[in-house]
Amino acid sequence: MKILDKYLLKTFLTTFTTVFVILFFIFILQTVWLFISELAGKDLDLVMVIKFLAFAMPRIVPLVLPLSILLASIMTFGNLAENYEFAAMKSSGISLQRAMRMLTIFIILLSIMAFFFANNVIPYAEYKFINFRKNIAQVKPALAIAEGQFNDVGFYNIKVNKKSGKEGNELTGITIHKKSKIGDGSKTVIKAKNGSLISSEESSILQLVLNDGYYYEDIVPKNYEDRSKMPFAKSSFKKQIINIDLSELNKTDVNDASVTNTNTMLTINELSYTLDSLNKNIKTEVKNFTENPTARINYPAPKVFPKTKVKKELPTDILSLYTNQQKSDILKIASSNITNTSYSIETIRSEILNKQKNINKHLIAFYDKFVIVFACFLMFFIGAPLGAIIRKGGLGLPIVFAVLIFITYHFINTFGKRLAQEDGMTPFLGAWLSSIILTPFAILLTYRATNDIGLINMDVILLPFQKLFKKLFPTTQN
Structure with a gap:
């Protein structure tokens, strides 16, 4: 490892560690705020509070890690450009790609660690977190009841x-x-x-x-x-x-959480096995419903039909073969069959839709294990070129850019997942939507930073207006 690589790696690691700790602390405070009703006023001792937070911490990493990489990259390369260290490197024949090489290797290793963390640690922590909340009243039942207020207990x-x-x-x-x-x-x-x-x-x-x-x-x-x-x-x-x-006490919020978060407690192998079972189940249910239509229809008894001789041609109005009472009975049976069949179709449709939503959630959880890996690369190749372009380090402008980019990424990611859960798009596209949209932006920034082009070429924007202004107001020569 050359001196330059050591210097860049040390600078990036220092910034990354500082940013990660600060952001992690902020998100932990958000977690405390979200679950304040379960912590406040219930006489929880310090050990139980620490356990509660420890089980909740791993779920924060997929949010904090990409944002930390983005902000650390902008700050590191922004400082280098602001202090003319990039200019010195380029004068020595060192390109931006060469400067990013060691950090790219570090991001690769960090992404691999993030994958194993998301596949092993987070599912285990989710399992412990949900069960800790579920058993907290059973281990210490007095915690379920706070003084001076009504407590919902079953x-x-x-x-x-x-x-x-x-x-x-x-x-x-x-x-x-x-x-x-x-x-x-x-x-x-x-x-x-x-x-x-x-x-x-x-x-x-x-x-x-x-x-x-x-x-x-x-x-x-x-x-x-x-x-x-x-x-x-x-x-x-x-x-x-x-x-x-x-169990009724836990049904209020814990079981609901376990229903929506069951997919987050599974590894890739467990998700694959569960998805296979869920797909087989929904296919079997659809097949049984479509292959047995007669089970939902009550045909009229043979005795309601009149005893007539078989003719070569049936009359156009079949009901004319029956008496008025028989016609009324047949129409009532038909109306009842239509109502029952419509109800059965609507019921099975609702059940299949809910099962499909559950499958979509498991598929999104499956793809999320890989999305976090790509997110680390994406944020690095957005942050590093952007820092080199804006040439500004510190905690001012880099934070503004980082927050705007991450909010865009997080909003698109949330929107895509919600839409995919409701079967509005495929789970694959929903999970990868934010990455697909921001990847061209990362490529553009890397290209412009490599070729020493600014973030926005104002000449391209202003030149047409300058030509138009000269045509409208030509200068007079003396």
């Missing part, structure tokens, strides 16, 4: 005035609203002076023991006019035990 909204005890399991001033299973609000209210939470790591059932309380329930009579006669029922109790299924 089919119950629970509010306590105060928690005490070593694990916060002793509760005082308990108010419980039981949700209606048919979704028409809360018709049952339970109030108790005190109580306690009992749970076990081996069981998914959380027991809430209530002491000295009252039970109120609105009774809905069959006839609306009788509502004034039976407004509610009231009873008191010395001790009552409520069993809460923690």
Whole structure:
């Protein structure tokens, strides 16, 4: 390794490390903000908070790494150009491609590491992150209930005035609203002076023991006019035990997250196996639906047909062969068959569409493992030539360019993935859309930087206007 390569590599690594740490810290703060409701007011100790953040950190790397490479490249090559170090290199016969050679090798190694990180570390961290959130209430059930506010716990909204005890399991001033299973609000209210939470790591059932309380329930009579006669029922109790299924507790947000993030917990081999199973499943379902149309149609019984002699030609109006009552029965059966068939088609269409969306999400997760590799190259070959062109280092103009480029990249990437998930475009195109759009920009910047052409050739833009101005206002010669 020559002295120049060592110098460029050292300069780039120093800038890259600094930028990566700063950006990583910013994105960690964003993660804390997103999950503040799960962290604040729940008596989490420091170890659990650190675990929570540690499991959430790897998912940030695919965002931070390309942006760090882009900003570090602009700053490094911008400083070299600003301090006329590039001019000295070029006067010595060293081209931009030669200056970028060692850094390109470093980016290749970094991209390989990013691929293995995305394929192994991130899926494992996602699995641990989701399960940590899922089991947090089971390991320490008191964390599921914060003081002074209603907490959504399965089919119950629970509010306590105060928690005490070593694990916060002793509760005082308990108010419980039981949700209606048919979704028409809360018709049952339970109030108790005190109580306690009992749970076990081996069981998914959380027991809430209530002491000295009252039970109120609105009774809905069959006839609306009788509502004034039976407004509610009231009873008191010395001790009552409520069993809460923690799987219902986790269903509120954790299972939803696991449904949308299951694909992020899989490696390439696991994604390939899962995609094969999902494709076979959807093909089998479509085949079964299309090959068995008679199962959805109820043909009229043979006895409804009149006993007539077979003629050589059937009449044009087949219904004329039947009596009015038989015609009415046949039309009702036909109408019912049409309605049932339409409903079956709409139902299977909705199911197949949801399954296709799930396949699209897995395909996008599969392509994302490779997109991050190309993103490292793309951002380097945008940042390095751009820094050489603008000839400005530091944290001013480079940050503006880096943020604008990365926001464009991230917006196109998000738009493409969302559109591909909804089957608006192929998952391959959705995952690679941002890379496909910005690749010509990287090639253009590299070409212009190599040939010492500015970012924008103003002469090409202004020359037509100058000619037009001279024609309209010719100069007079004395």
